[in-house]
Amino acid sequence: MQMPTPDATILARKDQIVKRLQAVLPDGAVVHDPFETRAYECDALTAYKCPPLCAVLPASTAEVSAVMRVCHEEGVPVVPRGAGTSLAGGALPTADSVILGVARLNDVLETDFANRIIRVQSGRTNLSVTGAVEEEGFFYAPDPSSQLACAIAGNIAMNSGGAHCLKYGVTTNNLMGVTMVMADGEVVEIGGAHLDAGGLDLLGLICGSEGQLGIVTEATLRILAKPEGARPVLVGFDSNEVAGACVSDIIKSGILPVAIEFMDRPCIRATEAFAGAGYPDCEALLIIEVEGSDAEIDDQLSRITKIARAHNPVELRESTSAEESAKIWLGRKSAFGAMGQINDYMCLDGTIPVSELPLVLRRIGEMSKDYGLDVGNVFHAGDGNMHPLILFDANKPGDLEKCEAFGADILKLCVEVGGCLTGEHGVGVEKRDLMVSQYNQSDLEIQLAVKDVFDPNWLLNPAKVFPLSSTETRRAS
Amino acid sequence: MQMPTPDATILARKDQIVKRLQAVLPDGAVVHDPFETRAYECDALTAYKCPPLCAVLPASTAEVSAVMRVCHEEGVPVVPRGAGTSLAGGALPTADSVILGVARLNDVLETDFANRIIRVQSGRTNLSVTGAVEEEGFFYAPDPSSQLACAIAGNIAMNSGGAHCLKYGVTTNNLMGVTMVMADGEVVEIGGAHLDAGGLDLLGLICGSEGQLGIVTEATLRILAKPEGARPVLVGFDSNEVAGACVSDIIKSGILPVAIEFMDRPCIRATEAFAGAGYPDCEALLIIEVEGSDAEIDDQLSRITKIARAHNPVELRESTSAEESAKIWLGRKSAFGAMGQINDYMCLDGTIPVSELPLVLRRIGEMSKDYGLDVGNVFHAGDGNMHPLILFDANKPGDLEKCEAFGADILKLCVEVGGCLTGEHGVGVEKRDLMVSQYNQSDLEIQLAVKDVFDPNWLLNPAKVFPLSSTETRRAS
Known part of the structure; x- marks a missing residue:
């Protein structure tokens, strides 16, 4: 790098x-x-x-x-x-x-249930935002896997999502306003406890801008009422393509589960060995969760299982208790840790149209053979946000570079099929040089010029997001 | 002007x-x-x-x-x-x-139910987007009152909402991508059939930019599954404050109706005389609509009517048939026309935190007396988007100016209580000079500088959005 x-x-x-x-x-x-x-x-x-x-x-x-x-x-x-x-x-x-x-910026500044908002300092952790409102029956929706540790500031910078964002949207859909310190120290308020204001939507621009435009110190967030209940169903298939087609059919039917998680065989095996969640030994596994009252849950799950059964699943297990639900989620939540036990891994983050899932999974399998590196797929299938985990050996010379090249090929494939380079992790340094596969030079110039407006001396979060060559020229000028 | x-x-x-x-x-x-x-x-x-x-x-x-x-x-x-x-x-x-x-840009380019999107040319009318997908059970959510006529291009320019946006969000929450022609004729693609891409969120910036940044010619829109059913309840109160407090309590309870519409006495009377919807003659009236299966509707309405009854309504009428539902909506949908029968009117558009409704309605009443101009309030109360209609006589010298001054005072009040100048109509020429009451000079400078990036010669949609003084200087330079 x-x-x-x-x-x-x-x-x-x-x-x-x-x-x-x-x-x-x-x-x-x-x-x-x-x-x-x-x-x-x-x-x-x-x-x-x-x-x-x-x-x-x-x-x-x-x-x-x-x-x-x-x-x-x-x-x-x-x-x-x-x-x-x-x-x-x-x-x-x-x-x-x-x-x-x-x-240290971790205070709750205001909770306002009548307007369904909470105002916090930006260093507050994601989960502790929910912690501040859950007694009143509310929660903050975006739920990155790192939610116990990650800060709202980082969530805003990366426009973070999570398993439940299929239904509730990502950070940008739950952010109402920010207090931001500009590159020269000026303090500005953008957005607030109201709908979209007039003029250019700077709040939308700032969300996901990866620290390139200013330092967000406070945030006004939308909070939602907790659903009465939730229930997952686990469905196993004997091919990735069929599982992908099942996801497509669920989305196409118009049902909006709160989460559709997908794991492929390498992931299932690693997870099962690590966490013993009782998963079936099959090619692909979906965890589909729905929310609401018991009647709503029953209704949605009956429609979902009907669609799933039409794809001849090798296993279909609807949770009947809180313990069973926890066990179904246990495997999914242990997947990253489980893969880490086998080997070093690089976790990618790309997004594709849901209907391209079968094609992309097949191509990843082919590339895995070409590169000689194993890959496990675990991802938010409902909104097409993939997290392929490429296994490599950090102590083997050349393996990291091979892994990086494989990862780049996967992300380029995401762009090729009509998707994009990132779903929720952002570009950072990792994908900076791949931006040219998504954007042409004139697209990038516009983004650089907008950055110029906020940070004319290019002092904010250097060497991220944009190809290094563009930013170097900019900073020197 | x-x-x-x-x-x-x-x-x-x-x-x-x-x-x-x-x-x-x-x-x-x-x-x-x-x-x-x-x-x-x-x-x-x-x-x-x-x-x-x-x-x-x-x-x-x-x-x-x-x-x-x-x-x-x-x-x-x-x-x-x-x-x-x-x-x-x-x-x-x-x-x-x-x-x-x-x-003439009114074709459907692609419908893709598996990915829940439709791609259209931007001149297509809002309602005909739904028309293209409703046979498959889908619809396009944002529903401005003008949806029979208004174009998606204008919806994107103004980030348009509608009565049902409390649940489904406004245009920016339903827009996935655009094809845009830049000021110099270059054609760019922004966003697409995938989640948020890396780099700066130019799509969010373009939505609501009122034709200042480019010409959107094609749009990829999110479509949703039609709910099984919907049912409104009409609740009358003997004061605006109590109706406002009822709205606050519903939102605070966490229930998310698909619409909460509010009409005050001047509006109710005009509407009743015009459309004969059978509304009670009371100070304030709410139409609250919920969606879902029958069981869901029953459940939500029972919770809503319980909250409403705690505010001693003078009338509470739950629809029991499609005809009754249509009649309840008839009055609301005729409100603008009804007010137009009485006199010329100016329809304002401002947004406030829901909890400030009672205060703002009281202040508008006081201002109405001071200015000697009647005002009717009909608005999307669930998300605080107000549409005060000020009545005036266009043939009476000075009345239009008085009406404009009154309107400006109402919008400044919206900003004062933590709201903003516009909910869904945009700034246009109407509110251009009020932008300084929401933004200070340095806020505005940032917006002007972003506009510079896209339209360096300031040829796109002149004299809109920004105070005329700022844009004149800009264009001359």
Whole structure:
């Protein structure tokens, strides 16, 4: 992974920059000891590492603003960091950058049940947003797998989704407004406790912008009433194609389950060995969950199982108790861990039209043979968001590179069939150079020019999202 | 309404410009006779009129591209026009502009039930999108009151909503991708039949951008399965405050009806006299509709009527047949026409947090007395989208100006209580000068700078959305 050459003049001014940051923050909020800054050298894409110049941990919008003013005046790049759970290297530092961690921005500022909103500081973890409203019967819908750890700031940066986003949408569908600190320290409010305002939709632009446009410090989020109940059904098939066709038929019928999860044989086997969830040993497995009152659940599941039976499943197991439901989900939730037990793996994230599932799964199988690397597929099939896990051996020379090439081929295939490079993990450094397979030069120029408006000196989250060549030219100019 | 001074050099070159446009379009697709161009002199905000230089009616993306190339080379402003149903003057021409009407772009390009999408040309009317999929049991959710006439192009430009958007979201929540012709004629694809792609969310930026960034010629839209059934309940109250509190309590309980419509006494009386829907003569009336299977409907309505009864309604009428349902909706759907029978009216569009309904309705009542102009309120109460109708006499000197001042005060009040200037009609020319009450100069500068990226010569839909002073400076530079 090529990263930009650090700016030697910044490295030389480290002491001065640290001193200026310390002057605007409370004691202990600037981490600059080279041993301690190693805690920030990578995120969940651990293949790439680089300790930052220093890290700051502000606890308020005013403190974030003060940090940004200093960095703006000193011309120092800033890498915003949520909880560091990015699988795309979205928070990877450069040696000349300041990591701006939002971990201390974790307060609930307001809950307003009459308007179904909650306002939180952006460092608050996803699950603790629900924690703040669940006693009143509400929840925050987007549910990334990392929801126990990941921060709302990162969810907004990556427009994160999760297993239940088929029904409830991703972050952008649940975000009402933000308080954002601009590159020069100015504080702006965008959106709020109301519908779409007039003028250009800057909130939509900011959601998913991966820290390229500003630092979100507070967020107004939509909360929803908890459904009365939920129930999964597990369906096993003897081919990926048939399972894919079953997903297509369910979506086509107009039923909207809250989740349709898909696992293929390599994943099922690994999971079963690891978690013993009692999954059948078959080619492909769907977990379909519906929500509502008992009557609604019965009605939806009867229509879903009717469609599934038409595809000759080798197993069809409707949960009849909370214990059975938990067991059905146990395997799915252990899948990543289970694959990690077998070998190192790279988790991809691409999106395709649901109807292309059978074709894409077949092509991935063929590529797996060509590359000689195993791949397991576990993904949110209802909305076409795939997470192929490619297994490789990090200690075997050349294996990582082979894995990266295989991953790139899969993502290019996603684009080819009418999908895109990412569903919920974002581009980060991981997919930056693949952006040219989705966008032509003039598409990219427009995006770069919009970035220019918000961050004219290109100091925000360097070397991410856009091909390195474009950003290097930009920053130099 | 102040409009920019037309560019005399463009007026002088009219023949040459018309000739060049005729050269790239089929016979009859360029309307330039001064008598015929009057058909395009205004949209549904008929208080303001100005015939354009000429109008073009292209029938394909390639023809739109050819038109834009000519206009780009000639430096002629272009005003995109859907069906001309804008209540905010979003398609008001300037004398030196070419009206680009999308009426001939009305084909269905693709229906794809497996992926729940339809791809249409942008001039297709909203209702005929549903028409193309309803036999298979699907529909397109956003339902502006003008849905029989209004075009998808205009829906995208204004991020249009409708009575049923409380449940299904507005246009931006149902738009998957667009084909757009840029100011210089280049054709780009943004989004598509997949979830959010990487990089900046340009699709979100374009939706609601009121023709400021490009000409959308094709759109990929999300379609949904039709619910099994729907049923409204009508509830009358003896005060606006209590009706408002009832709406708040329903939303707070977490129930999500498909629509909550609100009418106040002036509206109820006018409607009753006009349509004879059998409404009770009370201060405020709610129409609450829920959807689903019979069991779901029964369950939701029993919870809603329980909440409503706690507010001592003067009338509570649950529909028991399709005829009764139609009659309940008849009044609401006739409300605008009914008010128009009494007098000229101006229909406003502002949004507030639902919990502020009682306060805002009281303040509007007070202002009505101060201005000496009657006002009727009919609106989408569930999501706080208000449509106050101010009655005035167009033949009485000074009445229109008084009405405009009253309207501006109401919209400023919406912003004050945490809402915004528009819910679904957009800014257009109508609310352009009010943008400064929602945004400060630096907020606006960011929006203008983003517009610069897409339309550096400021030729797209002039004099809309932004305060005239900002755009004049921009265009001159």
